[in-house]
Every structure is written in C-alpha cells, then in structure tokens.
Amino acid sequence: LAKTTQPISMDSYEGQEVNITCSHNNIATNDYITWYQQFPSQGPRFIIQGYKTKVTNEVASLFIPADRKSSTLSLPRVSLSDTAVYYCLVAPPGFGNEKLTFGTGTRLTIIP
Amino acid sequence: DAGVIQSPRHEVTEMGQEVTLRCKPISGHDYLFWYRQTMMRGLELLIYFNNNVPIDDSGMPEDRFSAKMPNASFSTLKIQPSEPRDSAVYFCASSPSGDSNYGYTFGSGTRLTVV
Numbered sequence: 540l541a542k543t544t545q546p547i548s549m550d551s552y553e554g555q556e557v558n559i560t561c562s563h564n565n566i567a568t569n570d571y572i573t574w575y576q577q578f579p580s581q582g583p584r585f586i587i588q589g590y591k592t593k594v595t596n597e598v599a600s601l602f603i604p605a606d607r608k609s610s611t612l613s614l615p616r617v618s619l620s621d622t623a624v625y626y627c628l629v630a631p632p633g634f635g636n637e638k639l640t641f642g643t644g645t646r647l648t649i650i651p
Numbered sequence: 652d653a654g655v656i657q658s659p660r661h662e663v664t665e666m667g668q669e670v671t672l673r674c675k676p677i678s679g680h681d682y683l684f685w686y687r688q689t690m691m692r693g694l695e696l697l698i699y700f701n702n703n704v705p706i707d708d709s710g711m712p713e714d715r716f717s718a719k720m721p722n723a724s725f726s727t728l729k730i731q732p733s734e735p736r737d738s739a740v741y742f743c744a745s746s747p748s749g750d751s752n753y754g755y756t757f758g759s760g761t762r763l764t765v766v
Contacts, residue, residue: 573754575754580759580760580762581759582655582742582744582757582758582759583694583755583757584757585754585755585756588754626694640696641686641693642693644693
C-alpha cells in the first residue's frame with residue numbers, strides 16, 4: 540500500500556476554508572484516495588473518495604492533481620464541530636480495501 | 652440500520668483477567684475488521700474476516716489475543732490473560748464486499764483499561 544504523509548496538526552478559525560494536503564508519491568495506477576474523519580470517542584467515518592481531478596460531496600471536496608502524487612481535502616467554512624482527526628488513505632478498490640492502513644492523521648482544531 | 656454495534660463501551664479489568672469484546676456488523680456486510688487505537692501506535696489492524704472466515708491475523712499482537720466470528724452477525728475479540736499494555740480503544744468495522752465507494756463503517760469502540 541502507498542505510504543502517505545500528512546501534517547500532524549492544523550489550527551483554523553471558524554468560518555475559514557481548511558485545506559489538508561496528503562502526499563502519496565508511490566501511488567499506484569489503480570489506487571484510490573480516501574479520507575476519513577474521527578471525532579473524539581468515536582470510530583473513523585468515511586468522508587470522501589476520489590481517483591483524479593475533483594470530487595465534491597455535501598461534506599468536503601477532494602482535489603487530486605494530474606500526477607496523483609498528492610491530494611487536498613478541502614472543508615468549506617469550518618465550524619467547531621469539524622474539530623477532529625483526518626486520515627488520508629491510499630489503496631486499490633476491492634481487494635485492497637480489505638486491509639486499509641491508517642496513518643497518524645492530521646489533528647484539526649477549530650478555534651472560535 | 653443501527654450501524655456497527657460494539658459492547659461494552661468501557662471495560663476496566665485487572666491484569667490477568669479475561670476480557671471479551673463484542674461486535675455486531677451491519678447486516679449484509681461481508682467483511683469485518685478489528686482495530687486497536689493507542690496514542691503511541693495510532694490505529695492498527697488486528698485481524699479481518701471475510702464471510703465469517705479469518706483471512707489475515709498478522710496484526711494480532713500475540714497468542715493472548717484471539718478473535719472469532721461464529722456467524723455473519725457476531726464477532727468477539729478475546730484477550731486472555733490481559734495486561735496493562737493492552738489498554739486501548741478497540742474498534743470493530745464492517746464493509747460490503749467489493750464496494751470501494753463507502754469504505755468502512757466503524758463502531759463507537761470499546762475503551763479497555765487494564766489495571
């Protein structure tokens with residue numbers, strides 16, 4: 540599985556747009572990029588997944604450049620409730636998804 | 652659907668005692684995973700099942716740990732005997748077979764403290 544690198548922590552003020560970048564230089568052709576969110580005392584929760592270009596859902600946007608060696612999770616107009624740890628994972632679908640490996644994640648703190 | 656259900660939410664036990672953690676996956680999900688989370692090591696995969704069969708237990712730390720899945724709706728993770736270094740949050744997750752669009756669904760975890 541491709542190794543990922545993310546910032547250990549980030550702070551942001553309420554109402555700001557937050558961008559968390561993940562590096563995955565060894566991403567394989569059939570790998571997808573998936574982001575999870577984990578609140579204190581809860582298990583991780585799937586947020587968004589993409590393969591290339593841009594994906595958007597009701598929670599976030601995911602930007603993936605053409606070389607796919609990095610990806611950026613964008614959270615629009617964050618609120619205090621977005622304080623959580625965010626994990627970037629890279630793995631192929633199907634068989635690869637069966638053994639997702641979580642790194643240390645990015646601890647995002649939203650400041651009032 | 653009630654999601655992945657784990658019990659108990661909290662467990663405090665004395666060193667040397669047997670501990671059993673329980674998990675009910677989402678109905679219809681063919682894959683079940685047990686993870687352990689600590690501050691030092693992050694989220695580690697311990698073992699996973701496919702259609703109730705253990706596929707990979709290479710993450711199980713030692714013989715004191717065992718996991719079973721007697722049927723599609725129930726799994727247990729047992730630690731015998733427990734040690735203080737086993738203190739962690741243990742998560743169970745399930746996933747539908749071959750569906751990469753939604754990833755895993757995690758339970759709320761069991762916080763285990765061994766004193």
